[in-house]
Amino acid sequence: MRPAAETAAIRQLAALTRHGDLSAYAHQIQRLGGCERPVRMEGHRLDVHAATGEIVREIADRDLPAGQLLIRCNNRRATRCASCAEIYRKDTFHLVTAGLSGGKGIGPAVAQHPRVFVTFTAPSFGPVHNRPGGGRCRCGRLHPGDDPALGTPLDPDRYDYRAAVLWNAHAGVLWGRFTTYLRQHLASRAGLSRSALRHCLKVSYAKVAEYQRRGAVHFHAVIRLDGPEGAEDAPPAWATTELLTDAIRSAACLAEAPGPVLDGHGYAFRFGDQLDIRPIRSADFAGTSELSSRAVAAYIAKYATKGAETAGTLDRPIRNPITDLIGSGVTDHARRMILTCWHLGALPELEDLRLRKWAHMLGFRGHFSTKSRAYSVTLGALRQERADHNEALTRARAAEAGHPLPDPETVLVLSHWRFAGTGLTTAETWLAASRPSTPKAEGEPTR
Secondary structure (H helix, E strand, C coil): CCCHHHHHHHHHHHHHHHHCCHHHHHHHHHCCCCCCCCEEEEEEEEEEECCCCCEEEEEEHHHCCCCCEEECCCCCCCCCCHHHHHHHHHHHHHHHHHHHHCECCECHHHHHCCEEEEEECCCCCCCECCCHHHCCCCCCCCCCCCCCCCCCECCHHHCCHHHHHHHHHHHHHHHHHHHHHHHHHHHHHHCCCHHHHCCCCEEEEEEEEEECCCCCEEEEEEEEEEECCECCCCCCCCCCHHHHHHHHHHHHHHCCEEEEEECCEEEEECCCCCEEEEEEEECCCCCCCCEEHHHHHHHHHHHHCCCHHHHCCCCCCCCCHHHHHCCCCCCHHHHHHHHHHHHHHCCHHHHHHCCCCCHHHCCCCCCCEEECCCCCCCHHHHHHHHHHHHHHHHHHHHHHCCCCCCCCCCEEEEEEEEEEEECCCHHHHHHHHCCCCCCCCCCCCCC
16 A cells, blocks of 8 residues: 555645646746755745836745745755755855866966965874774774774773864864964065065965764865955965965964863863875866866865764754654764763853754854855855846746746835745655756856
8 A cells, every 4th residue: 555645645746637737836846956855935926017016927825836935945965955965065166166276257367376275183082993094993903994983982981072072162263263373474484564464465265174083073275375455466476385385384283272161171272283285286187196176176065065964973953862862873972972062062151152052063063164255256156146047047938938027127026935844745756856857056067
């Protein structure tokens, strides 16, 4: 026997076939581009002629095939919505690429600016199972690459879970301290004051956070030197890749974020000893051993759609650590970090860290991908460009069908929509599955 939901879906589709417009219903679902958890809205929209007050178009939820307005969720997490996350990944790829090779309003001369790819790691909170050089772990075993034990403590009872959680909570502040130190060290090496440095040099960057298997956040960043006006302005001749590398190394060693005092122990957080700095020399896939702009952009974009779930935890906030973790598949190591967040989150002196809200993120509360203002185009600009392109296509198709849309220059839009839920019905899921492919993000190259 078919499940009740499946039977109801078949009846719904059959009724639409007999009495409704199944093609219009399918078109509304397929316009979501494969979004798995669309936002459902109820309400209406009126397009009113600004001069005459005439209603030139009305859209109401009752007139839509699905009975509601469906909007893409735009979730960046691949575990929540693969389709929307893929568009986010591609947008991030273009954002990073534009700051390395030009494009999206950035001139190609930016490829000649000094730039490096840097990985900042977390300090140690206790020995964990690993594969040093692909060899034997300290536990004596040779772990395969997919061994779930990798990244977990050799001795969980002696692992400093409190410091690990607080590190994640302070990682964003530490990055801010690092950027301040970096400018100071660049000024010192140039024989300038910081105020004088601003008149001849600008530091631009794009970074993404990644969880190591042990649940500690580390950062991958592209750091670039520009002239004072940003990407379109060449830096002075003395601002070399070697100078930038040296300044990054010194700033990363000295940057420190002060933490709380708990049980008489004062915490302070620094980056780990492993600091990888690699110059970006090539602008494309030239078949050389040099690190290419596109390779860096692809690497950073890959992590833009991931979260703490890569470390064995959940991809959603936790309301109750007891009920939410039962049967969740969370690893024992991640569970202890979550419970540590929950315990520390109850302390009044740590209220500002909001550790209970971010327990599913193992304490990290920063943005996963960030950039300096002058680095390149923004994600918002890429989304607006795509929206304008889609709007132009919609208008062209409406005109071809003999139903031209109102001129936006002479029409006022009055709308009122309210949240009505998320997700697709079983019937809508079937219609979405009939879609041949997910549309590319704006400008994604064909390979």
